[in-house]
Amino acid sequence: MESLRIGMFAWESLHGVKVGGLAPHVSEISEALAHKGHEVHVFTRRGDCGPYDEVNGVHYQRVKSRSGGSIVSEMDSMCDAFLDRYHSVRKLFGEFDVLHGHDWHPVTALTRLRKKGRDFVMTYHSIEWGRNGNRHSTSPEAGEISHREWLGGYEAKKLIVTSKALMDELQLIYSIPSYKLNLVPNGIFPKKINKEVDPAEVKMRYKIEPESPLVLFVGRMKYQKGPDLLVKAVPHVLKKSRDSRFVFAGDGDMRPFCEAKAHSLGVSGACRFPGYVPDGELVDLFNSCNMLAVPSRNEPFGIVVLEAWDACKPPIGTDAVGIIDNFVNGIKARPQPESLAWCISDVVDKPGALKWMGMQGKKLVDSIYDWNNVVDELLKVYDKVA
Numbered sequence: 001m002e003s004l005r006i007g008m009f010a011w012e013s014l015h016g017v018k019v020g021g022l023a024p025h026v027s028e029i030s031e032a033l034a035h036k037g038h039e040v041h042v043f044t045r046r047g048d049c050g051p052y053d054e055v056n057g058v059h060y061q062r063v064k065s066r067s068g069g070s071i072v073s074e075m076d077s078m079c080d081a082f083l084d085r086y087h088s089v090r091k092l093f094g095e096f097d098v099l100h101g102h103d104w105h106p107v108t109a110l111t112r113l114r115k116k117g118r119d120f121v122m123t124y125h126s127i128e129w130g131r132n133g134n135r136h137s138t139s140p141e142a143g144e145i146s147h148r149e150w151l152g153g154y155e156a157k158k159l160i161v162t163s164k165a166l167m168d169e170l171q172l173i174y175s176i177p178s179y180k181l182n183l184v185p186n187g188i189f190p191k192k193i194n195k196e197v198d199p200a201e202v203k204m205r206y207k208i209e210p211e212s213p214l215v216l217f218v219g220r221m222k223y224q225k226g227p228d229l230l231v232k233a234v235p236h237v238l239k240k241s242r243d244s245r246f247v248f249a250g251d252g253d254m255r256p257f258c259e260a261k262a263h264s265l266g267v268s269g270a271c272r273f274p275g276y277v278p279d280g281e282l283v284d285l286f287n288s289c290n291m292l293a294v295p296s297r298n299e300p301f302g303i304v305v306l307e308a309w310d311a312c313k314p315p316i317g318t319d320a321v322g323i324i325d326n327f328v329n330g331i332k333a334r335p336q337p338e339s340l341a342w343c344i345s346d347v348v349d350k351p352g353a354l355k356w357m358g359m360q361g362k363k364l365v366d367s368i369y370d371w372n373n374v375v376d377e378l379l380k381v382y383d384k385v386a
Contacts, residue, residue, distance in 0.1 A: 003037050003038055003039060004038045004039070004097040004098055004382060004386055005038075005039045005041070005093065005094060005095070005096050005097050005098075006030075006033060006038055006039065006040045006041070006096065006097065006098045006099075006100060006382075007041050007043060007086065007089075007096045007098070007099045007100065008026060008030055008040060008041065008042045008043065008044075008100050008101075008102070009043045009044075009082060009099070009100065009101040009102065009106035009109060009110060010022060010023075010026040010042065010043075010044050010101070010102040010103075010105070010106065011044065011045055011075065011078060011102075011103075011105035011106065012026070012044065012045065013026045013027045013042055013044040013060065014026075014027035014028075015027060015042075015044075015049065015053065015055045015060050016042075016044040016045050016046060016047050016049055016060060016062050017044070017045040017046070017047040020219075020220055021125070021186075021301075021303040021304075022102055022103065022125050024303065025102070025125065025186055025187075025303070026042060026044070026102055027042070027055075027058070028187065028188070028189060028371050029187065029371060029374070029375060029378065030042055030058045031056045031057060031058055031371070032187070032371040032372055032374070032375040033375055033378070033379075034056065034057035034058050035057065035372070036372075036375065036379075039059070039093075040057075040058045040059065041058075041059040041060075041061050041089060041093070041096075042058055042059065042060050042061065043061045043063065043082050043085060043086060043089075043106075044060065044061070044062055044063075045062065045063060045064075045065060045078060046062035046063055046064050047062075049062055050062065051063075061085050061086075061089055063078065063081035063082060063084075063085050064081060065077040065078040065080070065081045070141055071141065071145075072141055072144050072145065075104075075105045075106075075108070076108060078105065078106070078109075079106060079107075079108040079109035079112075080109075082106060082109040083109050083112060083113070086109070086113075097382075097386045098121060098382050098385060098386050099113065099118060099119070099120040099121070100120065100121045100122070100123070100382075101120055101121070101122045101123070101152065101156075102122070102123050102125065103123070103124065103125050103126070103149075104128075104145055104148040104149045104152060107122075107148045107149075107151055107152040107155075108148070110122070110152065110155070110156075111151060111152070111155045114155050119156075119157040119385050120155075120156055120157060120385075121156060121157060121158050121159070121160060121381060121382065121385055122152045122153070122156040122158075122159055122160070123159075123160040123161070123162070123184075124149070124153075124159065124160070124161050124162075124166060124170060124300075125162060125166075125300060125301070126166070126298075126300045127146070127149050127166075127169060127170065127173060127174075128142055128145045128146045128149060129146070129169065129173050130166075130169055130224065130298035130300060131222070131224050131298070132223070132224070133223045133224050133297045133298060134297060134298050149174065150174045153170065153174055153176045153180070156180070157180075157384075157385045158180060158182060158381050158384055158385055159176065159180045159181050159182065160181075160182050160183075160184045160378070160381060161181060161182070161183055161184075161300075162183075162184065162185055162186050162300055162301040163183070163185065163300055163301045163322050163323065164183065164322065165299075165300065165320070165322045166300040166301070167181050167183060169300070182377075182380075182381045183377075184374060184377045184378050184381065185301065185323075185368075185369060185374060185377075186301045186303050186306065186369070186374075187306070187369050187370060187371035187373075187374035187375075188303070188306040188307065188310055188365055188369055188370070188371065189370070189371055190310060190365055190366050190370055191310065192307070192310055193283055193286050193287070193307045193308075193310040193311045194287070194310050194311050194312065194362075195283055195284075195287050195311075196287075197283075197284050197287045197288055199214075199287070199288035202284045202285065202287075202288035203245075203288060206245075206247055206272045206274070207272075208245045208247075208272070209243065209245075211243070212243045212244065212245045213241060213243070213244045213245070213290045213348045213349070214244075214245055214246075214247065214288060214289040214290050215230075215237075215244060215245070215246045215247075215289065215290065215291055215292075215293050215316075215344060215348075216246075216247050216249065216285055216286065216289035216291070216292050216293065216313075217230055217246065217247065217248045217249065217250070217292075217293050217294075217295070218249045218250060218277075218282060218285075218286075218292065218304045218307070219249075219250045219294075219304060220250055220251070220252045221248065221250050221251060221252030221253070221254040221255040221258060222252045222253065222254060223254060223297065224296060224297055224298050224299075225250075225252075225295070225296050225297075225299075226295035226296050226297050226318065226335060227248055227250075227252075227254055227255075227258050227295065228254060228257060228258055228261060229295040229297075229318075229335060229336065229337050229340060230246070230248075230293050230295040230337075230340060231246075231248075231258045231261045231262050231265070231267075231271065232261065232265070232337035233295075233337040233338070233340040233341040233344065234246055234262065234265065234267045234270055234271060234341075235265050235266070235267050236337065236338060236341030236342075236345070237341045237344050237345050237348065238267060238270060239345075240345040240348070240349075241345065241348045241349060244270065244344075244348055245270055245271075245272070246270060246271045246272065246293075247271075247272045247274065247285060247289070248271065248272065248273050248274075249274060249277040249282060249285060250275070250276065250277070251275045251276045255273060255275065258273065259271075259273050282307075283311075286307055286308060286310075286311040286313060287311045287313075289313055290313070290348065290351075290354055291308075291313060291314050291315070291316050291344070291347070291348075291354060292304060292305070292308035292313055292314070292315045292316070293315075293316050293317075293340070293344065294315050294316070294317035294318065294321050295317070295318055295333075295335065295340055296317065296318055296320050296321060296335070297318070297320060297335050298320055299317070299318070299320045299321045299322070301322075301323065302315075302317070302321050302323060305317070305321060305323055305324065305330070305361075306365055306369055308358075308361065309329065309358065309361030309362050309364060309365045309369075310362065310365045311358075312355070312358040312359055312361070312362045313354070313358045313361075314329060314330045314331070314347075314354055314357035314358045314361060315329075315330040315331075315361075316330060316331050316333065316340065316343050316344050316347075317330060317331075317332060317333070318332065318333055318334065318335040318340070319332045319333070319334060319335070320335060325360075327357075328357065328360050329357050329358075329360040329361035329364065330357055330361065331343045331346070331347065331357075
């Protein structure tokens, strides 16, 4: 394929404003595209960064936008800024071959460009129904977000989803026609997480004894991600392995509830709630834990699973985590505390089984989920619209 000039539109990235799992996806897939000789411009929010940088071969076109108020009004302001910057960049660099938006946040900008004859590709990373825990919200803001998700699907030339589960969800909720949908999974650069650490020293930072099994949760502490289910599972795990410890790395509106629940259940001594954890510290935790817990009620993909596999650690997830092959590279539970506890307890004292499952996941990271392979599937989608 000839070199393409690609415009990526996303409200977050690793080199601007970082919110969640969309940030590494956008930045890393852009780097993989650049590595293959394509020119990529990421239109994203500025945060504390400057208006422009070239990072790892990718052009970051950062904008300032109004903050405060509702998330919808913030995204309206961002989309206005995106359009202004897009037209300036196009005059300077030349016409774009592909426009690619991520989730609902840039939809207003992309649909305005569509009215001027510019086709675009859109990737769904999740939808409002799933983020709300497999249920509809009655709030006006959620309704507007859902409308923009539907609108992006209606206006886009081609749509990308990261998993079969999300594809089914889109067709159920928004009646997206199958001919528009393309499956391109998330990815990771192998050895991004894998690192030699001293697990005993890392555990001591969290006042955990070196020999204590460590169960790690990483992510937003939101209803969708099920941290409350894991907290409720802790007493059941401690009945079999009373020296097990749990670190909840992340922040969100459920964090106070989970801390209070741990206290009321009498297991606060076995739980750590450090809040937001910087990337370097997360790497240490991944490489020091015995397993990753993914208690999600809804999980369109689960980048944290790839990160655990890269560190050769198995995930214990709910059956919402579709990429886990049960008892091969992880274990699946029902989204219930008792089921999660059973799965954790079954292997918490079996280091051989944990290591074997982690290594099976590592093999997938080094082959299927390597960004350099995943991006080839993305280019097939671009070929349909460029």
